[in-house]
Amino acid sequence: MQSILVVGGAGYIGSHMLSHLQNAGYQPIVLDNLSTGHRDAVINAELIVGDMGDAALLDQLFQQHRFSAVMHFAGCIEVQESVTHPLKYYKNNVAATMTLLEKMQQYDVNHLIFSSTAAVYGEPQTALITEKHPLNPVNPYGRSKLMVEQIIKDMSEQGILKYAILRYFNAAGADKKKGMKERHQPETHLIPLILQVAQGIRENITIFGADYPTIDGTCVRDYIHVTDLCEAHLHALIWLLTKKQNVVCNLGVGRGYSVLEVLKVAREITAHSIPMVVSEKRPGDPASLVADPLLAYETWGWKASADLEMMVRDAWEASRELIKNEV
Numbered sequence: 001m002q003s004i005l006v007v008g009g010a011g012y013i014g015s016h017m018l019s020h021l022q023n024a025g026y027q028p029i030v031l032d033n034l035s036t037g038h039r040d041a042v043i044n045a046e047l048i049v050g051d052m053g054d055a056a057l058l059d060q061l062f063q064q065h066r067f068s069a070v071m072h073f074a075g076c077i078e079v080q081e082s083v084t085h086p087l088k089y090y091k092n093n094v095a096a097t098m099t100l101l102e103k104m105q106q107y108d109v110n111h112l113i114f115s116s117t118a119a120v121y122g123e124p125q126t127a128l129i130t131e132k133h134p135l136n137p138v139n140p141y142g143r144s145k146l147m148v149e150q151i152i153k154d155m156s157e158q159g160i161l162k163y164a165i166l167r168y169f170n171a172a173g174a175d176k177k178k179g180m181k182e183r184h185q186p187e188t189h190l191i192p193l194i195l196q197v198a199q200g201i202r203e204n205i206t207i208f209g210a211d212y213p214t215i216d217g218t219c220v221r222d223y224i225h226v227t228d229l230c231e232a233h234l235h236a237l238i239w240l241l242t243k244k245q246n247v248v249c250n251l252g253v254g255r256g257y258s259v260l261e262v263l264k265v266a267r268e269i270t271a272h273s274i275p276m277v278v279s280e281k282r283p284g285d286p287a288s289l290v291a292d293p294l295l296a297y298e299t300w301g302w303k304a305s306a307d308l309e310m311m312v313r314d315a316w317e318a319s320r321e322l323i324k325n326e327v
Contacts, residue, residue, distance in 0.1 A: 009031070011036055017233055
C-alpha cells in the first residue's frame with residue numbers, strides 16, 4: 001500500500017480526499033495545523049498536527065514514512081483576506097510551501113499534486129478560460145499561488161519532481177454519507193452562506209453587486225462538486241505515478257451559474273424564502289469565471305458529473321446531519 005502525504009487533509013477538500021485515496025488502495029497520512037481544518041474530519045487516517053513550514057517536523061515525518069507522493073491542500077484561500085493581510089498569504093502559501101518542497105527534494109519524494117486556483121488568471125479575457133489564458137492575478141492570493149506554480153515548474157526543469165497543478169474554480173457540495181461540509185470560520189463561500197440563512201444562523205444573504213454584464217446582473221461562477229474534484233485528484237495521482245508526466249489542468253464544469261440562480265435552487269431545496277440584500281460590488285470580483293475543462297477530459301477521461309442542484313442538496317443534507325450529530 002503506497003503512502004500519500006496529504007498536507008491540509010483536515011480541511012474541506014483535503015478531508016474529502018482521504019476516503020477517495022483509501023477506496024483506491026492508498027494510505028493517506030495527514031499533516032494539518034488545524035488552523036482552519038477539523039480533527040473530526042480526518043476519518044480512518046493518521047493525523048499529525050503541525051505546520052508544513054516546520055522543517056524539524058517534516059524531517060521526522062519523511063524519516064518515518066516513505067511517501068509515493070504529496071498532495072498539497074494547505075493554502076490560505078480567502079481573496080479579501082489576502083488583500084488586507086498579504087504577508088499571511090506569502091508566508092503560508094509561498095514560504096511554508098518552499099520548506100515542504102525543500103524536504104521533498106531532500107528525501108527524494110518527487111511527485112506533487114498542488115491545489116492551485118482560477119485566481120491565477122485574473123480578469124477573464126474569454127468566456128471560457130483555458131489553461132493557455134494569460135496569467136495575471138489581481139490579488140495576493142492569486143499571486144501567491146502563481147509564485148508556487150513557478151517554483152514547482154523550475155524544480156521540475158531541474159529533474160527534481162513531477163507535478164500536477166490543478167486550478168480549481170468553485171468547490172461546492174459535500175459527501176453526505178460522511179456528513180462532511182464546508183466549515184470555514186468565518187464562512188465566506190456563497191452556498192454555505194445561503195444555507196446558513198435557511199438554518200436560521202443568519203438573517204439574510206448579502207449579494208455584492210447586481211449590475212454586472214451577466215444574465216441577471218449578478219456574478220457568474222463555475223461550481224464543481226467536491227467529490228468530482230477529488231476524483232480528478234485521484235486521476236492526477238495515478239497519472240503521475242504511472243506516466244511520470246507533468247500536467248496543468250483546470251477543474252471545473254464548464255458551465256456558470258449566477259448568484260441569483262444559486263439562490264433560486266437553494267430556495268427550492270430548503271423550502272425557505274432566504275431573504276437577500278444587495279450591497280456594493282467588491283473590488284476585484286470579475287463578472288464571470290467559467291472553466292474550459294476539456295484538457296482534463298483529454299488527459300484522463302475525467303468530466304464533472306454533478307449539477308448545481310446536486311451540489312446544493314448534498315451541502316444542505318450534510319449541514320443538517322452535522323447539526324443533528326452535534327445536538
